[in-house]
Amino acid sequence: MAAQILDGKALAREIREGVREDVARFQAETEVQPGLAVVLVGDDPASRIYVSNKERACQAAGIYSEEHKLPASTTQSDLLDLIGRLNRDPRIHGILVQLPLPDAIDEGAVLDAIDPAKDVDGFHPVNVARLVLNQEGLRPCTPAGILELIERAGTPLRGAEAVVVGRSNIVGKPVAMMLLHRHATVTLCHSRTRDLAEVCRRADVLVAAVGRSEMIRGDWIKPGATVIDVGINRQADGSLRGDVAFDEAVQVAGAITPVPGGVGPMTIAMLLVNTLTAAHRQVGAPAAPAGG
Numbered sequence: 173m174a175a176q177i178l179d180g181k182a183l184a185r186e187i188r189e190g191v192r193e194d195v196a197r198f199q200a201e202t203e204v205q206p207g208l209a210v211v212l213v214g215d216d217p218a219s220r221i222y223v224s225n226k227e228r229a230c231q232a233a234g235i236y237s238e239e240h241k242l243p244a245s246t247t248q249s250d251l252l253d254l255i256g257r258l259n260r261d262p263r264i265h266g267i268l269v270q271l272p273l274p275d276a277i278d279e280g281a282v283l284d285a286i287d288p289a290k291d292v293d294g295f296h297p298v299n300v301a302r303l304v305l306n307q308e309g310l311r312p313c314t315p316a317g318i319l320e321l322i323e324r325a326g327t328p329l330r331g332a333e334a335v336v337v338g339r340s341n342i343v344g345k346p347v348a349m350m351l352l353h354r355h356a357t358v359t360l361c362h363s364r365t366r367d368l369a370e371v372c373r374r375a376d377v378l379v380a381a382v383g384r385s386e387m388i389r390g391d392w393i394k395p396g397a398t399v400i401d402v403g404i405n406r407q408a409d410g411s412l413r414g415d416v417a418f419d420e421a422v423q424v425a426g427a428i429t430p431v432p433g434g435v436g437p438m439t440i441a442m443l444l445v446n447t448l449t450a451a452h453r454q455v456g457a458p459a460a461p462a463g464g
């Protein structure tokens with residue numbers, strides 16, 4: 173029997189609609205419109221597309237958004253100045269600096285400069301620590317979206333074997349921590365892991381975030397497993413491939429995300445959720461938004 177396809181696009185649409193309603197209520201109660209600033213340095217064409225998708229999603233949800241496009245030659249101190257202004261700007265509740273940054277800029281110094289209360293990517297060390305300690309904070313958008321998809325699949329996490337392939341700061345490490353907090357037994361794999369296929373075959377939940385097109389094969393998957401494909405590997409013909417060989421995996425898995433239309437749209441939906449959550453906390457509004 174073929175796997176259930178986890179439709180991230182449809183789930184993201186539902187979440188964005190919920191955010192739209194919550195934004196309207198928040199604004200009626202507080203007279204504050206949630207605001208997001210997106211900073212893009214250089215003009216990586218892929219980054220530009222994501223940034224314009226984010227802008228459209230904000231508009232549809234009633235979130236104010238502004239885009240700061242800086243040339244690739246921008247200095248670190250100019251970028252830090254901009255972040256300082258956005259930190260102090262009362263219209264802005266969320267700040268997202270699109271990664272990667274040009275080589276001449278120290279990414280850590282830039283992330284450190286963002287006010288943790290406005291850090292809607294959840295990349296500031298304070299938010300990383302809050303995640304590890306399971307304290308209230310802002311959670312990274314892609315991992316948060318992955319957890320929503322797993323929940324939607326109805327996959328129980330308590331006591332389950334979860335295998336995460338990829339140890340990046342933006343996906344692998346935080347998603348592993350979030351799965352751990354849901355009481356999964358988590359294995360975090362990477363390029364040096366021995367017998368990777370064998371480890372993957374133990375997984376009740378498999379999260380692939382390696383950035384290598386179709387590396388995870390159908391025979392690496394435990395029958396009935398929930399498979400989350402975070403890969404967005406652009407092919408020469410312009411199409412996208414995941415990290416999982418979908419046509420093989422769909423025959424074995426219990427549930428699987430497609431690429432495109434899986435994790436990607438959820439990332440943007442969770443960015444809107446985080447922006448509304450950040451606005452709530454900064455304004456000190458009475459009711460917290462659902463899903464925050």
Ligand SMILES: Nc1nc(=O)c2c([nH]1)NC[C@@H]1CN(c3ccc(C(=O)N[C@@H](CCC(=O)O)C(=O)O)cc3)C=[N+]21
Binds near residue numbers: 219269313437440
């Ligand atoms: N500070 C920062 N935060 C990020 O969240 C961040 C970033 N930097 N740098 C780049 C990556 C990439 N990213 C994506 C978001 C949405 C889709 C998305 O919506 N994808 C669609 C379609 C994409 C398409 O067709 O091109 C899908 O998978 O269905 C993809 C990728 C966020 N990123």
